[in-house]
Amino acid sequence: MYLDIGNVLDTSPGITEQTLDRLDERVAIAHERIAEGMAAEEHGYAALNLPETVDTDEIRAAVEPFGTPEAVLTVGIGGSALGAATISAALADQTDVEAHFLDNVDPEDTAELLESLPLDETVVNVVSRSGTTAETLANFLVVREAMADAGVDWTDQTFVTTGDEGNLRNLADKHDLPSLKVPDGVPGRFSALSTVGLACAALQGLNIEGVIEGARSEMDKLSGSLEASPGYAYGAVAYALAERGALTNAMMPYAESLEYFAEWFAQLWAESLGKEGLGQTPARALGATDQHSQLQLYRAGPRDKLVTLVRPRQREDIDIPETDLEGLSYLGGAGLGDLLDAEFEATEASLAAEDRPNVRIEIDRVDAHGVGELLYAMEAATVMYGELAGVSTFTQPAVEWGKKAARGLLGGGEFQEAEAVADKREFTIE
Numbered sequence: 001m002y003l004d005i006g007n008v009l010d011t012s013p014g015i016t017e018q019t020l021d022r023l024d025e026r027v028a029i030a031h032e033r034i035a036e037g038m039a040a041e042e043h044g045y046a047a048l049n050l051p052e053t054v055d056t057d058e059i060r061a062a063v064e065p066f067g068t069p070e071a072v073l074t075v076g077i078g079g080s081a082l083g084a085a086t087i088s089a090a091l092a093d094q095t096d097v098e099a100h101f102l103d104n105v106d107p108e109d110t111a112e113l114l115e116s117l118p119l120d121e122t123v124v125n126v127v128s129r130s131g132t133t134a135e136t137l138a139n140f141l142v143v144r145e146a147m148a149d150a151g152v153d154w155t156d157q158t159f160v161t162t163g164d165e166g167n168l169r170n171l172a173d174k175h176d177l178p179s180l181k182v183p184d185g186v187p188g189r190f191s192a193l194s195t196v197g198l199a200c201a202a203l204q205g206l207n208i209e210g211v212i213e214g215a216r217s218e219m220d221k222l223s224g225s226l227e228a229s230p231g232y233a234y235g236a237v238a239y240a241l242a243e244r245g246a247l248t249n250a251m252m253p254y255a256e257s258l259e260y261f262a263e264w265f266a267q268l269w270a271e272s273l274g275k276e277g278l279g280q281t282p283a284r285a286l287g288a289t290d291q292h293s294q295l296q297l298y299r300a301g302p303r304d305k306l307v308t309l310v311r312p313r314q315r316e317d318i319d320i321p322e323t324d325l326e327g328l329s330y331l332g333g334a335g336l337g338d339l340l341d342a343e344f345e346a347t348e349a350s351l352a353a354e355d356r357p358n359v360r361i362e363i364d365r366v367d368a369h370g371v372g373e374l375l376y377a378m379e380a381a382t383v384m385y386g387e388l389a390g391v392s393t394f395t396q397p398a399v400e401w402g403k404k405a406a407r408g409l410l411g412g413g414e415f416q417e418a419e420a421v422a423d424k425r426e427f428t429i430e
């Protein structure tokens with residue numbers, strides 16, 4: 001992965017080269033702490049070991065009984081869906097096996113999806129680290145019934161990834177379902193490079209080994225200097241900018257196949273760093289589409305943003321046909337990819353011309369290696385940011401609060417959080 005931070009130097013907000021030197025000293029200290037955590041396989045830090053600890057042969061063997069299905073339906077939410085979705089979307093051009101995701105409990109959407117799927121040719125990939133998440137288990141119960149209604153034996157077509165305990169583990173044991181274990185010490189949002197994120201890709205026959213090789217290449221760059229590690233450098237620079245008022249980070253890939261990557265990043269960044277009044281709000285954008293909607297704000301709105309532009313250096317192109325239409329002849333002879341690249345550089349320059357901080361992230365191609373690099377580097381960035389900010393990167397108490405309140409409301413136990421729902425203040429206008 002290549003990182004270019006030239007456009008955060010002396011912007012507004014921005015950092016100077018002297019700041020970067022001071023930051024480098026702090027990165028060295030933070031790296032020592034991270035390396036210690038990795039060596040001791042501490043909760044959270046253990047995720048950065050995944051390129052070494054994940055067993056791709058084990059994942060391949062576990063999904064082998066399913067052969068080549070027509071489709072894979074992943075049922076999960078948050079970290080149990082977004083990593084898999086990112087990898088599948090990035091590599092979609094390399095498989096005929098469709099990937100679908102049920103990561104919400106919208107009844108209309110679920111009904112539509114289930115009607116459209118060839119259920120007798122679909123593998124259901126149920127993923128929950130805790131094995132207790134209400135949305136995931138409710139969706140699975142609905143899918144299971146739809147399969148039974150379609151005359152399909154769901155136990156033949158269900159694959160489970162979960163922890164050692166919990167409802168989902170009990171279900172897998174009871175029906176002797178093929179399953180994988182979520183590795184210890186790896187929080188959901190950091191699990192893309194584990195069984196959690198890779199099972200779906202393996203069911204699709206995708207190159208999971210390549211993803212891990214890409215991640216490995218970024219792991220090898222972790223060191224005590226931000227100048228050697230794109231992941232650390234990105235985290236450190238984003239942190240320094242947030243300290244100076246860049247409280248939003250607009251993640252803007254210039255590739256449709258990386259749209260899910262921005263979504264995955266949003267969870268990673270928000271849930272890990274949004275603590276104790278600190279954090280940086282991730283915004284999701286897509287180039288070039290959002291140049292025509294959000295860019296106005298990024299260039300001329302409040303000076304409270306970092307824009308992160310992501311692109312592959314090479315991509316398959318489609319020629320734009322020559323035309324004699326007046327004013328459009330300049331397009332002929334170029335490719336759609338050339339146009340997208342020109343838009344990328346124009347956006348970068350337009351932000352820089354207004355002294356708006358922006359960072360360029362590039363990978364060679366959107367392929368297994370490239371997506372592995374991106375996933376790992378952003379995880380390393382998140383951990384580095386968390387160390388510098390002094391927050392507990394690997395917890396999510398605010399999310400747990402809402403989970404308990406919802407469970408309480410549904411009669412799933414006594415939770416004092418649910419009582420707070422009755423305290424809602426109303427000021428209704430119709």
Ligand SMILES: O=P(O)(O)OC[C@H]1O[C@H](O)[C@H](O)[C@@H](O)[C@@H]1O
Nearest residue numbers: 078079080128129130133188399
């Ligand atoms: O994998 P699960 O245990 O089902 O959890 C799914 C998601 O649940 C919660 O919302 C957590 O805050 C997320 O970090 C997690 O990814």
